[in-house]
Amino acid sequence: MATADRLKAARADQKPAAGETQSAPPIAASGVALIFEESSPGRRGVDSGGGADSAKHALELLGDDLCRTDIEGFPELSEPQVLRHFLRLSQLNFGQALQFYPLGSCTMKYNPVLNDEMAALPGFASLHPATPPHLAPGALELIARMEAALAEITGMDAVSLAPAAGAQGELAGLLMIRAWEEKRGKVRRKVIIPDTAHGTNPASCTLAGFEVVVARSGPRGYLEAAEIRRLLSDDVAALMVTNPNTLGMFEPEIQEIAAALHERGAMLYLDGANMNALLGVAKPGDMGADIVHLNLHKTFSTPHGGGGPGAGPVAVKRHLEPFLPHPRIVKRADQWEFDRDRPDSIGRLRSFHGNFGMLVRAYTYILAMGGDGLAQASRHAILNAAYVRKRLEAHFPSATREPTMHECVLTHDLDTRTGVSTLDLAKRLLDFGMHPPTIYFPLVVHGALMIEPTETESLETLESFIETMERIYAEALEDPAMVKAAPHSLKLRRIDEVTAARRPVLRWNAR
Amino acid sequence: MRFIPHTEADIEVMLKTVGAAQLDDLIAHVPQNLRDTAVINLPDGRAEAEVADELTQLAARNPGATGFISFLGGGYYRHYVPAAVRAITARAEFATSYTPYQPEVSQGTTQAIFEFQTLITQLTALDVANASMYDGASAAAEAILMAHRVLPKRHVVAISRALWPDYRATIRTYLSALGTLELVDLPFDLATGEIDRAALDGLATGELLCTVTGYPNAFGVIEPLAQIVELTHRAGALAIAVTAEPLALALLKPPGALGVDIAVGEGQSFGMPLQFGGPGLGFLAGRSAQVRQMPGRLVGQTTDSEGHRAFCLTLATREQHIRRERATSNICTNHSLCALAATAYLSLMGRQGLRELAARNVELAHATRAALEAAGVRRRFTGQCFNEFVVALDAPEAALAAAERQGILAGISLANDYPELGGNLLISVTEMNTPVEIERLCGVLAGGR
Numbered sequence: 035m036a037t038a039d040r041l042k043a044a045r046a047d048q049k050p051a052a053g054e055t056q057s058a059p060p061i062a063a064s065g066v067a068l069i070f071e072e073s074s075p076g077r078r079g080v081d082s083g084g085g086a087d088s089a090k091h092a093l094e095l096l097g098d099d100l101c102r103t104d105i106e107g108f109p110e111l112s113e114p115q116v117l118r119h120f121l122r123l124s125q126l127n128f129g130q131a132l133q134f135y136p137l138g139s140c141t142m143k144y145n146p147v148l149n150d151e152m153a154a155l156p157g158f159a160s161l162h163p164a165t166p167p168h169l170a171p172g173a174l175e176l177i178a179r180m181e182a183a184l185a186e187i188t189g190m191d192a193v194s195l196a197p198a199a200g201a202q203g204e205l206a207g208l209l210m211i212r213a214w215e216e217k218r219g220k221v222r223r224k225v226i227i228p229d230t231a232h233g234t235n236p237a238s239c240t241l242a243g244f245e246v247v248v249a250r251s252g253p254r255g256y257l258e259a260a261e262i263r264r265l266l267s268d269d270v271a272a273l274m275v276t277n278p279n280t281l282g283m284f285e286p287e288i289q290e291i292a293a294a295l296h297e298r299g300a301m302l303y304l305d306g307a308n309m310n311a312l313l314g315v316a317k318p319g320d321m322g323a324d325i326v327h328l329n330l331h332k333t334f335s336t337p338h339g340g341g342g343p344g345a346g347p348v349a350v351k352r353h354l355e356p357f358l359p360h361p362r363i364v365k366r367a368d369q370w371e372f373d374r375d376r377p378d379s380i381g382r383l384r385s386f387h388g389n390f391g392m393l394v395r396a397y398t399y400i401l402a403m404g405g406d407g408l409a410q411a412s413r414h415a416i417l418n419a420a421y422v423r424k425r426l427e428a429h430f431p432s433a434t435r436e437p438t439m440h441e442c443v444l445t446h447d448l449d450t451r452t453g454v455s456t457l458d459l460a461k462r463l464l465d466f467g468m469h470p471p472t473i474y475f476p477l478v479v480h481g482a483l484m485i486e487p488t489e490t491e492s493l494e495t496l497e498s499f500i501e502t503m504e505r506i507y508a509e510a511l512e513d514p515a516m517v518k519a520a521p522h523s524l525k526l527r528r529i530d531e532v533t534a535a536r537r538p539v540l541r542w543n544a545r
Numbered sequence: 546m547r548f549i550p551h552t553e554a555d556i557e558v559m560l561k562t563v564g565a566a567q568l569d570d571l572i573a574h575v576p577q578n579l580r581d582t583a584v585i586n587l588p589d590g591r592a593e594a595e596v597a598d599e600l601t602q603l604a605a606r607n608p609g610a611t612g613f614i615s616f617l618g619g620g621y622y623r624h625y626v627p628a629a630v631r632a633i634t635a636r637a638e639f640a641t642s643y644t645p646y647q648p649e650v651s652q653g654t655t656q657a658i659f660e661f662q663t664l665i666t667q668l669t670a671l672d673v674a675n676a677s678m679y680d681g682a683s684a685a686a687e688a689i690l691m692a693h694r695v696l697p698k699r700h701v702v703a704i705s706r707a708l709w710p711d712y713r714a715t716i717r718t719y720l721s722a723l724g725t726l727e728l729v730d731l732p733f734d735l736a737t738g739e740i741d742r743a744a745l746d747g748l749a750t751g752e753l754l755c756t757v758t759g760y761p762n763a764f765g766v767i768e769p770l771a772q773i774v775e776l777t778h779r780a781g782a783l784a785i786a787v788t789a790e791p792l793a794l795a796l797l798k799p800p801g802a803l804g805v806d807i808a809v810g811e812g813q814s815f816g817m818p819l820q821f822g823g824p825g826l827g828f829l830a831g832r833s834a835q836v837r838q839m840p841g842r843l844v845g846q847t848t849d850s851e852g853h854r855a856f857c858l859t860l861a862t863r864e865q866h867i868r869r870e871r872a873t874s875n876i877c878t879n880h881s882l883c884a885l886a887a888t889a890y891l892s893l894m895g896r897q898g899l900r901e902l903a904a905r906n907v908e909l910a911h912a913t914r915a916a917l918e919a920a921g922v923r924r925r926f927t928g929q930c931f932n933e934f935v936v937a938l939d940a941p942e943a944a945l946a947a948a949e950r951q952g953i954l955a956g957i958s959l960a961n962d963y964p965e966l967g968g969n970l971l972i973s974v975t976e977m978n979t980p981v982e983i984e985r986l987c988g989v990l991a992g993g994r
Contacts (some may be wrong), residue, residue, distance in 0.1 A: 170821070197681065
């Protein structure tokens with residue numbers, strides 16, 4: 035019996051009888067109904083003070099004209115029902131704490147549990163953002179220390195912790211370049227971005243009013259100073275580059291590129307998405323960067339949360355400090371307060387003081403690691419990635435022959451040999467309890483598997499991943515149909531993403 | 546280092562495999578001059594107990610967090626967070642997962658987001674809501690950019706001055722580089738605190754792209770949204786409503802029912818701690834016809850290969866990782882874990898509980914306002930309020946200082962952001978405030994008027 039048939043037979047026991055699958059709404063294979071479907075009129079999950087009389091009284095106070103009489107379709111469940119619903123949902127997720135999760139460029143490292151505990155301290159969690167500064171000196175001190183730590187780590191002069199995410203950090207950086215140029219009288223219109231860049235880079239350029247010029251990577255996978263010189267003109271405001279790049283390679287000509295840019299009056303914007311390779315290895319400030327943004331949810335261990343919240347601090351050299359976004363804190367008479375007198379600032383990116391809760395977590399991490407621990411983290415991250423690359427090279431060769439750092443991009447020949455695609459490989463990995471790497475990125479590598487193991491994974495975990503990849507390679511040759519139908523061991527089979535986009539159903543409806 | 550599992554023996558084996566003698570051989574290709582100056586001059590790493598002690602001391606230096614009776618609002622609101630919400634968001638399966646690019650192992654996240662999207666459409670009475678954004682202010686800016694994609698030929702953006710100052714500043718930043726949109730302030734009526742409809746009427750031309758109205762607004766006033774929408778639509782423009790206190794939507798007529806085209810706001814009130822202002826979440830809801838112009842992630846319903854219901858990210862062709870410089874926004878992530886907190890919170894509060902909580906807020910705020918008036922503290926605006934209102938004081942700074950000495954954070958002075966409201970104080974009252982606290986507030990403000 036082929037593996038696929040065996041798995042199918044095993045699954046048949048769990049499947050509903052033929053008639054049941056025809057019923058509408060379709061049965062969730064996960065077995066967890068929508069919260070709205072679990073609802074019954076009259077149930078409640080809280081006992082709030084006012085009760086029905088309070089509601090009636092409020093309607094009288096405000097008048098019928100202003101008020102609605104119901105929230106149609108809203109759920110009605112008891113507290114234990116709600117808890118069970120969400121805990122059962124949680125069991126349908128993979129997470130870094132439970133599974134190997136080597137998503138390239140995402141830095142899925144261990145999130146120390148102390149981080150969350152510190153953010154939940156009442157002195158931080160219950161602090162209202164409009165609290166007068168003299169009643170929140172601890173929070174402002176944390177902001178100041180965090181700014182100083184990130185400046186030291188990146189080799190930059192000043193840091194703003196305001197951006198809510200990396201993409202907002204990018205926007206802030208580009209708007210600062212624009213403001214700096216406006217102040218000098220002429221705004222250059224173009225920003226150079228390599229073809230290996232993350233999609234947020236060009237999207238941020240558009241929002242900041244710049245036109246994107248694409249730089250092509252050289253034959254060895256890195257950006258050559260000659261290409262930048264070719265594209266440079268008096269209309270180029272900056273180069274926006276990720277270092278190490280999305281192939282995991284340190285950009286060897288970065289200093290020469292920085293010099294070429296500066297010579298023509300343009301700036302170097304360094305995307306710090308891959309900072310986990312650089313801690314104590316090379317500082318962006320020393321490379322010649324004028325701006326760098328960081329992702330605290332990557333390098334600095336704040337949880338990814340299923341897609342946020344993160345934080346995207348932006349660090350600059352001295353000449354751009356006046357342009358940093360609000361808010362800025364300043365020490366006057368030995369006390370931190372907000373500096374309102376910043377005429378050159380690009381303004382606000384969001385309300386209040388940034389994702390402060392994430393700053394507490396990242397600061398906790400930096401204290402725990404220390405300067406020595408951070409340097410160790412990058413070296414071990416690089417070791418882990420180099421090990422995976424080397425051990426898999428027989429069947430999954432690296433996209434580059436050059437040395438790589440904290441991640442590696444691998445390819446394979448299965449699609450031409452057996453019709454098994456990178457997506458099929460990824461789905462089959464799920465059957466072995468591992469989250470797949472980032473796939474089909476960077477776009478310049480055919481069928482890419484972008485693997486970032488991070489420093490917090492053990493040799494045993496890496497070995498198990500390597501073994502699994504080799505096994506899947508063998509399966510793909512022996513029984514390609516089985517691999518193409520993966521996953522087999524989960525409650526759900528492969529999900530049809532095409533239909534979701536073709537006939538969008540974006541909310542539950544009562545009828 | 547406790548987070549890094551490598552033993553000396555592991556390192557030896559691994560180095561040998563990759564053909565290196567020592568760890569630093571792996572970074573030998575990084576230019577020497579950069580490596581020479583890369584040392585991070587921070588103190589060495591510390592044991593967990595020492596780190597916990599340091600952070601605990603910093604947290605203890607924020608007396609404003611726990612040592613005061615508080616009436617602070619102004620965009621972030623004090624509400625009780627049920628323990629079950631924390632129990633749910635603390636699950637590592639939720640907290641330590643990433644963007645659900647592999648839906649087969651992300652059904653927890655995708656289904657919760659689908660439920661979040663549905664809850665937001667129910668609260669706003671609009672067709673479709675996205676998976677959440679960074680915060681209310683950036684969501685408001687994104688709503689204007691979305692309106693511009695729907696009506697690309699129009700260029701005047703009329704923004705209520707009674708929108709929170711941070712929101713107005715954020716909008717200015719987001720639109721600053723485009724150079725194509727003209728921001729015009731809509732003044733408020735000094736008596737009612739509502740948008741000056743005559744001024745809006747004057748702007749209602751074929752150039753008007755959209756109006757942006759707080760609901761309730763930055764003074765806590767419930768704007769006559771239906772009339773504002775009507776004037777907006779008469780000019781063929783889009784009406785955007787912005788809500789920083791989303792609890793109000795449980796009781797007030799929903800924006801969608803009043804004709805609003807795009808409803809955005811802040812979701813912090815729904816189960817997120819104050820956390821000095823973040824993270825909360827931004828929500829954004831609109832009409833089905835404009836879904837392809839929406840920014841941010843969307844989760845849709847689909848099936849697996851055996852026909853079972855499942856959920857996945859969808860309509861990604863709007864987004865930056867596909868469209869790059871032609872994307873609808875540069876936003877990459879959402880505030881997923883915050884959206885989960887909101888989904889859990891709203892599920893617990895439920896159809897009755899949320900309305901009753903909103904009602905309790907109204908009762909307490911109105912009672913406080915009445916008690917202050919009885920004590921001679923004048924309300925500033927005649928407009929109706931939800932759980933926040935403005936009072937006029939003769940010496941607001943002195944009153945705030947006197948209150949602080951008595952352990953009360955009485956409110957937010959509007960002097961910095963609204964010179965014409967120099968003597969005015971914004972007071973927010975929620976279910977967290979007891980009758981005794983309200984009495985003490987009245988006492989101290991009556992003394993300082």
